Structure formats: C-alpha cells, structure tokens
Amino acid sequence: MAFAVNQPWIGVILSPGDDGSIVIAQAQRNDFEPELKGGERLNAIGSDTTTGISVNATDIVEEPDTLGSYSELNAFRRQQSALVDIISENRIWLDITSATEGTHRVYVAPQASRPAWALPFEFWLQIFVGFAGMALGGWVWALRRREAGPFFLAVSGVGLMAAAVSAAIYGTRELALPAEQLVMLTVLNQAGSVSWGAAIICLLSVYPRRIAPNAVLVAVWVVSGLAPWIGIAQIAPTPSIGSYTTIIVQLLVIAGLVAIQLSLTRRDPVARAALGWFGLSIMAGSIVFVVAIAVPLLIGLEPQISQAHAFGIVLLFYAGLALGVARYRLFDLGAWAFRLGSYLVGAILLVALDAFLIYGVAVERVPAFGIALLVLGLVYLPLRNAIGGWFDKRPGLTKQGFPQLVEIGLERVPERQSAKWQALLVETFDPLTVQPTTPAAYAALIDDGQGLVVPGHSTLPPLVLQFAAGGRRLFSMHDVGRAQDLVDLVAHALNSSDAHEQGVRKERTRIARDLHDNIGAQLLRTLHTPDVQRKDAIVSETLADLRDIISNVQGDGMALDEVLAELRYETNERLASAGLQLNWRSSGSPAIGVSARLAHTLRSIVREGASNAIRHANAEQLSIEIIENNNEISLTISDNGTGFADAGPKPGHGLENISSRVLGEGGSLSITGASGTRIHARMPLLEGSIA
Template sequence: MGLKMVSSEAQLRLPPMARLLAAIGIFAISALAALWLATAQPWLGLVMRAGDDGLVGLVEVQRTDLPAELRSGVRITHIGTTELRAGDVIEEPDTLSSYELLNAFRARQAEISATLALPQVVIDWSDENLAAQQVTIAPYAGRPAWSLPFEFWLQLFVGGAGAIVGGWVWALKRDRPSVFLAISGFGLMASALSAAVYSTRELALDAGLFRALNAGNYLGTNIFGLALISLLLSYPKRIGGAWIILGVWVIGFGLVGAQLLQLMPSQAIGSYGPMLGQFCIILALVVFQLFASRRAPLARAALGWFGLSILLGTSVFVFTIAVPAMLGVEPQTRQAHAFGIILIIYCGIAIAVARYRLFDLGIWSFRLVSYLLGGMLLIALDALLIYGIAIERVPAFGLALLAVALFYLPLRNFLGTMLTRRTSVDPLRVREVVDIALTPNAPLRQEKWRALLDSAFAPLSIDLADATERVQLVDGGQKMTVPSTGGTPALRLNYAHGGRKLFSQTDSDRVQQLVELMDHALASRNAQEQGAQQERTRMARDLHDNIGAQLLRTLHSQDTARKDAIISETLTDLRDIINNAQGTGLVLADILADLRFETDERLGAVEIALRWHSAIDEDRAVDARLAHTLRSIIREAASNTIRHAKADNFAVRLREVEGALHIEMSDDGVGASGINGAHDGGLVNMAARAEGHGGTLTISTGSGTQIDIRLPLEAPGQ
C-alpha cells in the first residue's frame, strides 16, 4: 500500500511536459517497431490486388530488374507450388465470416510466407490472352520503406495522433477523464500500428507474426472503446463508480479473450459485435449525460462534441465496414480509411475533454455534419444513377453534383444563416448603440447599455467586472466580460439565455464591434460639442472685436450720414461673423485700404494720429478667413488704444516676409502695465485669433505698447 501511494504521488508531481514527452516517446518506439516489421519481410517488388475473377492481379512492378513481360494487368496464378486466390491478398482477415475460413487463411499465409523466404521463387502468371508463363525471382531480404503504400503511413499517422493527442490532454488536465482519454489514444495507436503492418503486406506474413498483429489490432480497438465508455461514466458527471468501470473492463476483456480463443458464435460477430455494442453503450451514455447536465451549459457543450464525433464516426463505420462484414458482404472502405474515421471520433472527444472553443460548438457541428451529409448525398445519388437507372459513371456523377448544388447547398446556406442569426447579436442594434451614445445623462446611458446586453443575451445576471480592454469569453464561454464604454463600467454577463447556451466567439466579436461603435459615437458627439463650443467662442470674440469696434465708431461720430454708413458696415460684419465665409480671391490691398480709412476715422474722432505704412504686393489675394482675422486684430488694437492707452499716436506697419504677413502696431500711451488688466480680454482675443490662423502674437510695453503679429498668408491645411 505504501509503495502504491508513493507511485501515485510521484505521478501527480510529473510535469506536464514530461507526460507529453512520455507519450511521444512511446509512440516513437512503437512506430519504429512497426516500420521495422514492415520492412524486414522478403520483397518481390510486386503490388498485387484481388481481381473480380477470383484471381490475383498485378497492379504495379516496383523493381527494375524483373522481366519486362511481367507488367501491370497480368494475373499471378502460383507462387512456388501454391495456387494464389483472391482471398490471399485481403487486407483484413477479421471480415471473414467463420473461424474455419480464418484458420484456412492463416494456414495459406504460413505456406506462402515460407515460399517467399526461399532464395529463389517461381512465379506462374498469365497475360490477357490467358497464355501461361513462368519466371523465377530472387526476393530481396528486406522491403524498402519507399515501397510501403500510402495506407501504411496513414495508419502510422492515425496511431501517432491518437497517442499524442491523448497524452497532450492527459498532460493538461491531470484528472480521471484525461487518463481514460490517454488510454483510448494508446489503444487506437496499438490497433492502427498493428493493422499498418499486416494490412499493407506485399503478399504474406509468418503465421505467428500475423496472429500477434491481428490480436494487437483487435485488443487495441477494444481498449479504445472500453476507455471511452469509462470516460463517459466519469465525465462530465460521474455516473459510475470504480466497481462499475472495473466491471466494464472485465466484461470487455472477457469478450476479447473469447474472440481470440475462437469461442464466439462466429468470426464476424466476435470481431465486430463487441465494437458495435460499445458504440451503442457510448451513445446511450451520451444521452444520459445530456440529461444529467441539462443545467450545465459547458458540460452540455462538451457532450455535444461527443455526440457529433460519434455521429460522424459510427455512421460511416457502421454502414461501410461493420454491418457489411457481419452480413457477409464485402466492406465498402479500406482498413486504413476506417482508422481515419475513428480518428475523427477521437479528436472530437479530445476537444470536449480539453474544453477547447466549446462556445463555437453550434457553428462547428453544423459545418461538419452538413459537409458529411453533402458528401453522403452525392455518393448516394451517384450510386442510384449508376446502378438504379444504368447511367454511365461520368454523366451520373455530373448529374449528382448538379442536384447537390441546386437543392442541397441552398438549403444548407439557409439553415446556416438561421443558426448564425440565433447565436449572434442583431446588426440592427447598431441604431440602439447610437441612441445610447447620444443620451446626455450618464446614469440613463448606463441603464440603456445594460438593457441592450440583457435583451441580446438574456443572461442570468450582469455583474461589475475588472477592467479589460476587449470583450473576453470566460470559463469556456459560460461568461463574457464587456469592457468599459461610454462612461459605463466593465460588466460580466453570466450564463447566456438563462443558462441554456454558451456565449460564442461570434457573440464576442459582435459585442466588441458594438463597444467600438459606442466609443466612436461618443467621440463624435464630444467632437461635435467641442466644435460647437469653439464656434460659440469665435462668434463671441467676433462680436466683441468687430461689432464692438463698429458701435464704438458710431458712438464717437457726430455725422448722421456717417453713422448710417457705419451701421451698414456693422451689419455686413455681422453677416460675415454668422456665415464665416471661406471663399478666396479677396485682394489684400483693397482690404487694407478700407481698414486704413476706417481706423483713421475712429482714431481721428478721439484726436489720435494714425501713421500707416504698408509694403504689401497690391495684387496679393487672400481668403476671407485671413481678411476677417486681419480686420479683427487691427480693430481690437485700435479699440484698446482708444479706450485705455491715453495715447496721441497709433502706428501700423505691414510687410510680407517669407510667405507670412507681419503686422507691427504701437502707440505712445501709458503701456499695458499702467492699464491694470482692463483690456486683457481684447489682448487674449487677438492672441487667440492669431494662433487660430497658425500665427503668433507678442506684446512688449515700455513707453507705450507694441504688438507684433505674424500671420501665414496660406491658412493651415491648405
């Protein structure tokens, strides 16, 4: 007992990588042994198959040192003194209906194998004219690896996939179900590697070796099935104790022993009866587990993979191999291809136990089943047209393909669209997201966002979650975390559709799109509000600088006619402020001439002299924005001088330097330091206008105030 406990603890401490490497090592040793057995047999260099006439036909000559007359299409009648029959080259002797036939097959294999071991082998053959001929061949001592057929390597691959995938899940999970899965993988490996050697033999194997390999194939297949039954008794709900699982193995090995001792009612029943019984038990256990896990969506999704895998594997295996063999009919697929079918079952169960992307079960299962049904429908229609209506093979296949394309594929696409709609977020909810983003009240926006998620997925609960950058599926799709957006906190949705479904990857992607749309809509709304605020600020600044200056002119003017003219100009400026025209083609010289006259009139009314100097190209054209900025700045500077400077002179100098308009304005008043901030608002407005046009403004004071401004003649972005 103490030794057993130490061994168990040591197993628990075995690192995952060590477990995986152990599985890979076992497969590597087994695969090398299988390759050695396959290549250690005497080799004639002939590929033979059973013909429809009951004889053995030559398919391919792989050696270059054989007579040219020995070519593809001839019939091999004798090897030494043994007359060859079609049954001598069958791949799987388990398909024989009785033990008498099986024993006779083994005896003939021993006889032929002994002949192939001779230094010289006499081969009798006949050509298409039935002319009997004879040739003597010296068999090679070993078979080159390149001569092994595709089916050998396929079965080698299936065995490796079973062992490595099982070992991988066992390394990750470290629980009872993963142990049974690993055992089933090694059972699949033993079955596939044994069959790889004897099913791809050139002609015959030693009787003892053939019997051992056949037993290894049968034992491995049953270990595979018994391990899956034990797995379903333990996962996802434990419905069978240790004694029940032990009983399953005792009964299973009892049936294996009975078959190997030839105690079953018949060879076919003994070979395939236990296997079919195991599959039936597995299906029953899947149904029972589905009922037991009806309130556990993750377990139910895992069981979906079991059901899907068994559906794909057993539907093809039963109707192409097991049933024909038990009815005494030739199997409809080759042994190696049957292992590929079993590998489908195994990989699906491995996915379920590892719980990899179970949230995509609905889409994946629909695709796999629909592809399977489409292929089976194509084959069935092709067979019906050939054997039922007697149409030639090529046109029959074309008609079957056309029927599948016209009727089945549109139906598949329609059903796929319906399934996708049921498992994804309705795209029309985009409108709701925009409405939520435009809701000004933050608490109401949060309430609407939660309501949208609740209506889309009907989760059992929605809780606050830790911050995350993207939508994430948690606990195999049982929960989904939604990041913060629009001022709403991060949320976790628990158990979709009242716990009946898992969140899918499609759900995650769609919600991520909604989150990004919400962020974009909020950013657009904020940008719009910021733009509106900037526009309000601009209009307020323009009203202060331009309309205020014009009204000040009106106040100081004594001429009624002149007042009317100024009011007319003020209305023009007001329209310009409102429209903020962006046209081009205004002549700068004309603008400056009007501005000089206006400024001189305003300053003259309060007895301030104007000195104006301009060195600007008279033909220079500017846009309305620059003209408006220029008028506003000079008007504001003149207004500050009139109101606060107590000056006698005001000077303006304009010049163009390196594509920019330089404006220097100065007065001989008290200076900005003596005004006590009374006109700070005007100076700030001038600075904002200059910066808004991509320019600069500097102010210096001493004996008076000097303002230097630089404005690009091309507006930013042009």
Template structure:
C-alpha cells in the same frame, strides 16, 4: 513541465517505440518472394509489381499467378481468397478456419529454399518460374498501409497518454489513454497480417487476429467509459466495470468462435459500441447546456469520435452485416480513426476553445454530407442496380440539391451576424446623440444585451480593443468618451462561449459607435466654437461700434454708425465666406472708422500702409483684421490714457504684418492681466495661423503677422 510528468512522457514514447519496433520485427521476419499481389476482376491473383531483379527466369508484372509449390509439395492453386486483407470479413467460422489452414500450407511452401510459380501471361502463355525465397523481408518492401497503421497506433497511444499525463487527476483522460492503447494493439496487429506478402503461419495469424479484435473492442469500451465520466459523470464505477466485463466476454466469444457467423460476431459488438458512443455524446451535450466551456470542448471531441468511428462502422462493419463488400480498406479506416486523437490535439494546442463549436459544425456538416453521398451511391448500386458512374452522379446531384441548401440554412441560423445597416445603425446614432451620460451608457448596454444576450455585463479597466479571455467565457469591450470598458460573460444566456465571430462583430460595433460619438462630439465642439466666435465678434465689433456711436454727437452720423453696426451684426451671424475682398478697400474703410473713433476722444491716429494694392484677402481674414484693429482702438480709448495711436500695415508676398502702438501708460510685463479683448485678439490671430507678441513698456505695442496662404486667411 514537472519532472515526473516529463519522465512519464519519456516512458510513454519509449513504450510506443518498442511496440512499433516489435511489429516491424515480426513483419520482416517472414519468407519473401519479392512480388506484390493484387486480386483480379475474376477472382484470380495478379502480379502487380516486382520488388526483386534477381529472378532466374523472366517474370513480368501483369501476369496471373495460378499456383505455388515446391519439390516436396504438390502445389496449391492461388485465388483472391488467399490474399484477403482482413480475415474477419469472411462470412463464417468454417470459411475462416479454411482460410487459416490454406495460409499455413502456403507458409510452409514459402519456407522452402526453392519454390515454383505457375503464371499465365496476358497472351495466355503458361510457364513455371522457379524462385529462391529470402528468409526475411526487407523493411523497404513493406507497403504504405503498413507504415500508416504503425503511425496510427503509435500516435493514438502517445496522444492519449500525453493528455492523461497532463491531467492525471481526472478520470476522463485515463480512459482516453486506454483507448489509445487499444488502438495501438488493433492497428499494429492489423499492419502485420494485413500487409503480408501472400501467407502467414496459422498460429501467428490467429494470435494477431485476436489481438486486433481485443484492441478494437477495448478502444470502443474505453471511449464509452470516457464519455460516461466526461464532462459530466453519468455512470458509477460499478457500471464502468460492467462495460469492461461485457467487452471481455464478447472478445472471448469471438475468439472462441462462439457466434455462428464470423463477421456477425465481430462487427455486431462494434456497431453496438458505436450506437452507445453516439447516445452518450447526446446525453453529455444535454447535461452540459449550462456549461459553455464543456459544451464547446465536447462538441469538438464528440465530432472527432464520431468521425473516426463512423467511418469504420459505416464503411466496413455495416456493409458486412447486410451482406455487402467493405467500402474502404482496413488501413484507411485506421487512418480515419486517428482523427479522434489528432482532433483532440488540434483542439487543445492549435484552435482556440471558443471557436470549436464553429469548427465542429463545419466539419460535422461536411462529414454528414460525405456519408450521405457514399450511402446514396451504395444504395443505388446495390439496391437499385444502377451502374457505378451514373449512380455516383445521381447521388451527387441529390446531395447538392437537397442536403447542401438545408446545411446552409442551418449554418446561417446558428451563425447569425448582426445586421448593422437595418437594425443596429439607428440605435448607434441614437446612443451617440444622447446627451445624458447615464442614459447613453444604459442604451449601449441594452444594445449589447440585445446582440449577444450575455449572462452579466460589468465595467472593467480600460482595454484598447475587443478581446476574448478565459477561453471565450468573457468578452472585453473597449470604451470611448462617456462609455466605459465592459466585460460580457457567457453568450446566449450562458449556453455558449464567445467566439472570434463575436469579437469581429463587437469590434465593428465599437468602431461604429466610436465614429458616431466622435462625430457627435465634433458637432458639439463646433457649436461651442461658433458660439465663442459670435460672442467674440459681438464684443470686438459690435461693442466697438456701439462705443463709437456713444461718442458721436452728430445724430445723422449716429444713424450711419448704427447702420454699419447692423451690417457687422449680419456678417457675424452669417460668417459669410466671400470670393475675396481688395485689401486696400478694407484698410481704407478701417482707417476712416478708426480715425473717427479716436478723434471723438482726442486721440491722434498715425496710419501707415505699404504693399500691393491689388492683393485680395478672404472675407474671414478681412473680418479678423477689422476685429483686431477695432479691439486695439477700443483698448486705447478705454484703458491706455494715450494721446496717440500708431497703426502700421505692411503687406508682403507671404502675409501681412500689423503693428499697433500707443503712448499710453502700458502695463507691467512681469504680471500681465489680459482682459477679454486681448484674449480675443490672441484667438483670432492664432486661428488664422498667425503669430502675436504684446509689449507693455513705453505704452502698449502689439505685433501681429497674418499669413496669406491656404488655411491662413486667403
């Protein structure tokens, strides 16, 4: 981070710390009785907890506090009216002023060195308890709600300021920071007066209430200005100034008690701001339909804003405007408002931008479901006069039977997945079987276009797996064999970003097409290998037999040889894999055939065999052995100018050793020229998992080994 930005962040943290410390200082510098009060069901006040153990007389939790006074005061009767959390919820200006006057009177009593409390026990006994108030309140006695609102205020200002520091040149982050300042002012002031023990001086209460209201409406005005300039500017600077002038006038009117109704004057402005915020989000979504990045970010950010502000509006402001009690405490509402800033931080720092649309729909749909549940519950209780327990059950049933199926249907439509079985798989098979590379590539790109509808598809350097880049604007797809690696830009014709779901789906497509292409390639290789085998067998076996026929003067013998040749031809074509053949029978037939061929050209055969006469070999190995011996005999007859040929076969437990040698002219080992026949011998022996060596001095000598193991000829 650059130094100026770092220094600004340090200053921001320092200011938020000072503000929090100031709020804590004001909160603890109040007289303290050491008791926690809650409203009773009948409008009374009940002592729920004792925070001190030094009381001079017995005082117990659960007793009712009836009155408080001192030696110089007559005493004041206590009611639930005196411990209202937020004075802004009072229905009229006269009631508010009466509340403040009572608060001031109660505060004067607590300022005394000694006060008395009239309490009534659960059994109805009334007693007067004398207490010496502390001049200051210990920090540990402050309730959880105080620290929650302190945290909300500081986090709102720091997170908003952090975004502004990182993007100082843009107007939107500045308004986010201003909204954080407003949230801090509202939350810290509410934390002080909302968690008071019993009372607070009128002047301090009035100032804190004014700060709270000014901070609240400033927060709303800042969010309005933010959405008026981000991501598209839709308002001029003059219009933005008008927003702030209207906010200032509304604040002055409320603090000056101009409206006839206290909460009408306070909460009407908040509701109007909420409606304006929702309308601006809709407008910005419409204007950003061709900008997927802005649309995804706005979807998440807009959800955070609506989630945070709507809880405050629907749980506090709206019930008061229609004459109902607030549904949540002010502290809880501030905690939900923090969602705006936490949501933004999570969207930027934790969740990938291209997944924000999915997250926004999920959280938004659940949030709407919660609002419907609470709204139906409130309607049944206050509008139809149904008891609370059955009302909640009915509301839950309606939401479960009506809303959830609709939500699931919309979610399924928005997050459609590829139907690989019925729609995509046949196309993948067709692509894999296509032999023309150009058409294969065109069909693959057409399938991707049909599945994701990107704005553009272009080739890219090789990638190993499907990957999102540029915050989801582009999707990289790996290639395979003839298919090149591709880059897709902007899904759905530019209306959205690619998401992690798209990555998973396209990787499934890539895995399937890779398997299909490999299978097709293996099939083609198998066909080529089979053709090579047939050509090799025709050369080694049929050629040798025909050469034998050519040198046979006996016509009857020619017929026999031709019959054997046809049998070999059928064996070559079918490549039959029998259950095994006796090695001695194979060698006996091979010896007779070889001797006959050599005798016709005047070459003497020396044949030697040793081994187990009962061993069986596979038809494939028998065919390979015959082919090798025949090819060696043919080379001797045609090229060696030899008078003798020696064939030695030694069968051992693990294999067969074959040695074929002649007394011909041999060849130059320094520069051997292997013909097709010797190459075929190499291929056959190596294909059986064997080994081969050839020497050309003092004639030609071939040493081969065939293993008698699985995959090696048995």
C-alpha cells in the same frame, strides 16, 4: 515497423481483380526474368523445391475477419503459411497471365526483408493514427492529471495504437504472413479495439458527471476482456459477428452515455459544449463505421472503405473526444459541428449511392463511383452551401439597435448613458449577468467562452457578460466580433456627439469674439461720431459686419490693398473722433489676394487694437504697420500710452480674442507693454491673383 519489414519480399504490389483474381498493380523491382509489368494477373506461385499454389483475391484480403465462415478463415491461415514457405525460398516462380503474352512464368529471388520504402501509404496512415491517438490521450492527461476522465482517454489512446499498428502490419502485407503471426496480430487488433471502447465507456461514466460507481467500471473491463476470446474460440456464427458485434454494442452504449450526460449537464454550458465534441465525434465515427464497414459485413457485402481509411476516420473521432476533454475552443463548436457534419453526410451519401449503383443496379465500380460523385456535386453540394449560408447568417445589429446607439451618443448624463449601453448589450446577447471589469482594449472571451469582455469607451465602463442566451450556450467568436462592432459603433456615436458639442462651443466662442471685437468697435465708433449721416453709414457697416459674423465669413477672396484701404479709413476716423493720431504704413503687391476669413481677421485685430488704445491706453497716437512679404503678413500695432507691467497684460476678452484669431490662422503673436502697448502678429498668406 521492424515486424513489418522483417518479412520475405517478392517486390510487387498486388490488388484484387474484379473477377476474384490477383492483379499485379506495380512491380517494385527490375530483376524479374522475364520482365514483369503492371496490369498482369498472378495465377500461381511456387519454387523448384515446392509444389506450386494457385492464388486468388482472398489471399490478399485486408481483414481476414471479413471472411464468410470460420472454415474459410482457417483455410486462409493454412494458405498463408504455405505461401510463406514458398516465398522464403531463394528462388521462386510466378505464373502470370498478360493480355499480350498469354500465360508465362516469371522468376525472381525474394529478398529476406521488405524495404521501408516499399510499405504502402495505408501502412503509414495506420501507424500515424495509432501513435497520434496515443499522443492525444497523453497530452490531455498531462493537462488534467487530477481528473479521472483524461486518464481513461489516455488508456483509450493505448488501445487505439494497439489496434491500428497490428492492423497496419497484417492488413498491408505483400502476400502472406505465418498463421501464428496472423492470429497474434488479429487478437491484438481485437483487444485494442475493445479496450478503446471500454476506456471511452469508462470516460463517459465519470466525465463530466460521474454516473457509475467503480464496480461498474471494473465490470466493463471484465466483459470487454472476454470479447476477443469469442473470436479466438470461434464460437460466433461468423468471424464478422465475432469481431464487430462487441464494437457495435460498445458504440451504442457510448451513445447512450452521451445522452445521459447531456441530460445531467443541461444547466452547465461548459460541460454541454464539451459533450458536444463527444456527440459530434461519436456520431461521425459511429455512422461511418456502421454504414461503411459493420453493416455490409454483417449482411454479407464487402466493406465500402478500407480498414486503413476507417482508422483515419477513427482518429477524427478520437481527436473530437480529446478536444472535448481538453475543453478546446468549446465556443466554436457550433460552426465546426456544421462543417464536419455536412462533410460527413456528404461522405455517407457518396458511399451509399455508390453501393446502391454497384449492388442494386449492377454498375461497375469505376463508373458507379463517377456517377455518385457527379450526383453529389450537382445536388448535395449546392444544397449544403445553401444550408450553410442560412446557418452562418447570424443576426447583427437590429433596426432597433441603431436608435439606441444614437440615444447613447446623445445622452449627456453618464449614469443614464451607461444604463442604456448595458440595456443594448443585454438585448443583443441575453447574458445571465453583467458586471464591471478591468479595462480592456478589445472584446475577448474568457473562461472557455463562459464570459465575454466588452471594452469601455469614454464614460462607458468595461463590462463582462456571463453566459449567453440566458445561460443556454457559451459565447462564440462571432459574439466577440459583434461585441467589438457595437463598441466601435457606440464609440463613433460618442465621438460624433462630442465633436458636435465642441463645434457648437467653438461657434459660440467665435460669435462672442466677433461681437466683442467688431460689433463693439463699430458701436464705439458710432458713439464718437457727431455727424448723423456718418452714424447712419457706420450703423450700415455694422449690420454688414453682423451678417459676416453670422455667415462665418465664407465669402470670396478680396484684394489685399482694398482691405487695407477700407481698414485705414475706418481706423483713422475712429481715432480722430477720440482725439488720437494714426500713423499708418503698409506695403505689398496690389495683385495679392486674401481670403474673406483672413480679411475679417485683419479687421478684427486692428479694430481691437484701436479700441484698446482709445479706452485703456491713455495714448496720443497709434501706429499700424502691415507688410506683405514672402507669402506672409506682418502686422504691428503700437501706441505711446501707459502700457502694462512686465508680468503681462491684464486678462480680458480683447487680447485673448486677438491670440485666438492669430493662432487660428496658423500664425504667431507677441504682446509687450513697455513704453506703450505693442502687438506683433505674423500670419501665412494664401496667395491668389485678383483680376
């Protein structure tokens, strides 16, 4: 940072023109005499005490190593030193050509230092890449300090920082730097680049399997250390070959090491997933570097992206390596690989098509880029979306899975139920092992995706599945979602089955209770009736009650006074046949209606109370009071019989049925046995008018 700002500053942003000239893109100061405007061309620069120097686009080239020969490179360095001598003067002039004013001279006093705010975005991008790479390497090394791989990753981070920071300084200079500083920064850039490559080669030589002895690692560093001297000694055919050949060779070695490691770890899903990050990162970084920078330079064309943007791509490459060594979210690599790979392919197609239009069809840069972008949007992006939809289309529960879930829900033997559940999980995920585990609330991944925890439910135990697809891959977040869906579905099936069983038991209990309270009471009434015709009538009523029981009393509502009148007649007849006297009292509005269910409940309670008085109480009379008030029915049944002890009535179906019926209506019940039996129930009344 200090090195970059401690340079003389004219106060302009320069860019290369299409004809090889220098264009003033923007004036960053307002003290030019006369005023300097963006879009004008810079022809020459000088001062009152020095000879003017003509300038062209070569003087502001971002990467001097891209020049065609070493003679051009040496001339460039001499020109840079001469330009530095000029802009170090107190007052300089700029020969400018504009479309409106023609050629004229502009004066300005250069400042001794360049403000930080005047540094371009590309400078800060490369600085960020350098320090972010070093921080990533240090972070992984801090996490896994006992392993050799993270150490080499940290070393590569230092190399990346050296390469990026040096390139940021000389690549974003305003106009010129002293030749000795340019050489120093270039050597530092090359040394950082080959150090980065050497460290990655050593990393892949020991991680995740060691495939090279320490002597080979030392040899890698020795050979890589000699590489920058090729450029310093200028013994390569061209500066580009001297600078980029070593890097290309290193990338090829790295790709070969990844292939070897993949072969050695074919039975280790975690290591293969980590190498997946390596392979994806190397593919992305290598292809972009080779296609966009190295190949164009080696065949004499201009790079297709700037050096600063190339460093941004290198950071992505390096981040992938760091994530692989840190084993971060290995289980999501497949989806991320497709996304990153598809974007990478799109970028390569865009660059390739743009280069073809410029160099093959001779279309100007701006229209060529627009055409390439249009073709990419109309052709590649729809194809990418279609492929992405196919890629993300993961099978859910198969058609065979639904009958299995139903069978699990209907199976009542816990052992067979658990066996069917495990069979469904094995069919879905094909794990190597299935083992019981501790209870869990939700499905989750463990051990970097090596295991999938499947929570249990009811009689199904919690399980952990190890290694999906027969050990060929790790479990993913998609598998977590699918496992949770299966758990939710089987829980619904089990709950539905339980609800069905409870409904069946409840219905059986209701039928048994109604048979006891109503049919039993009617049959007892028949036994005590001497009149044959009356017996026939009672039997007919009993059959009607039986139909009510079977249909669960789902009929229409009834008038309360009609229900009470029929019930009083029936009860009086039963008691009279048994020699008991009935005291009946009822009150309520004749317009009040009750549901068929409540009417059935009233009849059942009164019949059960009368039956108990006839059979057990040794009573002489039975009193029944039914009062409707404030949308509530109060029912009291009492006799003058023997009652029961304070400890409570003897258990039996009759009183239990009464309690169940009252509670089923949302009411309350009290039963006492002092001085005879007394049953008091209060039940809410759903009011309805009866026409």
